[in-house]
Amino acid sequence: MVIDIWSWFCLTFGLMLVTTLIMTEQGKRFRTNDGTIRKFSILDLEFAANGKEIVNLIKGIYKLSKIDAKRVLSALKGQLLVDFLFMPAVYGSIFLLCRVTSAKLVSHPGKEAFYWLAWAQGISWVCDAGENIYLLTKIKPEPVLPSRTGFTIYTVNEWVKWGIACLGAIGSLSCILYFWLTGEFSAHSLSYAAILTGELIFFFLAGKVLAKLNKPSIL
């Protein structure tokens, strides 16, 4: 059972790395003009201080030169769309980690907690998808300023998404570290650790190569 989970994890983790690579490259093209041209990241949209900041940031893209604005918009929309592929990979990975942890824990409360934490990743997924749809609708030359309530819902959505995902990932990784240090792991699972390490090395090298090949021409 556990070995099956690990093979699935290798798959979702690999997909997560590939989509991360694509989104990182897209993110390098993000620019806005708020008086001066500056870089931004998707996190600036996710954790904006207020609704006006989201609106100003998007409006600023349209203030770039036509060609640059087109590139940034295509990169931004592209990243939000690729994110739909990233979501099953990342929340799937955390789901599997929580399931592994739940399966290995003997005590009842821990087992239950990680079981529910695994399924709670679905909430994060829904929140993430909702956020992307919201942002996609906002990308236009004159985006509507969100109401105070609208922005509060958006912010809560962000915290729920990140909170559940981080709690699942960090909680289960802490337990897995414990099992590793105490030697409570199956020798078979070592082959999966090797695969995951290979994926990480590939991700690192591919990132370096892509960075060299795709120097954004935008200022």
Place this chain on the structure above:
Amino acid sequence: MSATSLDKDCKKPGSEETLKVTDFTGLKEVKDCLADLEEHFREKGPMVISDVFDDEGNQYVNLVQKGGGVLGVALVGYTYVLEAMKIRFLRLAGTSAGAINTALMAVIKQRKDEKSEEIIQAICGLDFFELVDGHPVARWLIKKFITHTDFESQVKRVMLLVVGILAFLMVADITLLGLRTHYPFLSTATKAIFILTGIYLLLVGALLAFIASLLKRLKNSGFGINPGDFFYDWLKCQMEKNDVHSVDDLNKKAKQRPAGLRLRPGNPESLDDLPIDVTFITSELVTQNKIEFPLMYELFRLPTDKNQIHPAAFVRASMSIPVFFESYYIHDIQCQTQQIKDNWFKTFGEKDPPSKARFVDGGILSNFPINIFFNKNVDYPRVPSFGIDLDDTRKEETERDASAWSFPGFAGRLFNTVRFYYDKDFQIKNRVLQKGVGSIKLPEFNWLNFFLTKEEKQQMFIRGALAAAEFLKHFDWEAFKKERYDMKQAIS
């Protein structure tokens, strides 16, 4: 600039007005001070402070107002008393907070009208904390640092606690991990502590990432914590409420000569070349110059594009306290056109004007720009140049034990010596102008305290009013004229 929605009274919709005009003008100290002044001049004879007056009995002076953050409330108290004593203003100039009061005095009603009540009304409708319009966390930190004197030590204590908890969790992890081999019942506790450590590290990591993102925002915003958009929108609204929609409108209003202006008999000069205008001082960092707006606006825009920038921007540029507010930029200067090049060369000897200018608070170059009123061609003064000085020097700051200064104290002294000497040098060389300067003592107020209580605002207003009364009682126009004349003769 992003627009903040303000109602017709230039207030944020839904904001409550906690103060009324009479909360300032009706203060006992203010009323007593005016009564005392009237009594003083009834006994001493009529107040004569200028040779220029109008048929309504108003006397005219030039006025320069010093910058000083929220201490600007005291400036309003000072000008309120001057106006109540029928003093009106021809040339107006100011830096930073002084520029704000200057701008309102320039745009509200006409030169011969009293404007203080409208200015007080504007202040009553302004929640000063709205001016701190940066990230909510930055706003919270600024508030805590300014209103809690021991906040720094509180932060230190919290940081120690964070490190302490981390150390405890690490020690607990290692200890329990070792013990569980011999005491299997500790396995559950060990797992729990491992999870707790992971979550704790996550929280600390999130906090660090958040701090990093705030620092990145600071870098992206040109090292300014607050965008200053609210202030710009508020002042723009105030100007538009008074029919000033463009630089042309501002100039027209600021240069309007009051009707029935006369020169006191005996003064040999004439009124023909008497200048009437308004000036806001700001510091331009690309070319490293002191800019006087609107006079030098032609350095940044061609006459055909003159109204591209709203005059509220001049004051916004003047009050951009470095780091506290974002710098103000003027983009797309037609620096390749001959006219712009000529203007720069004529004004600053600059052959290569910039395409973009970046402004910070005028106070870093000239916080008290009384020098701009000095007219070397005049032998005999017609109007005095009045100045309002905001003095928030605290006793510990005047500590003369130079070897006892901390590094921030030393750096502060260094910076202040450089930034104040430009104005000081002029005042030393033209001591007569010092006679027109009244000083408002505000040692217990913090110039960055945007969280002033109602009582603090009133107290500042009173200080301004009392300082104005004290100044008027001692100002001797005849002595001023004589000294100014003698000085001119000595130079000649």
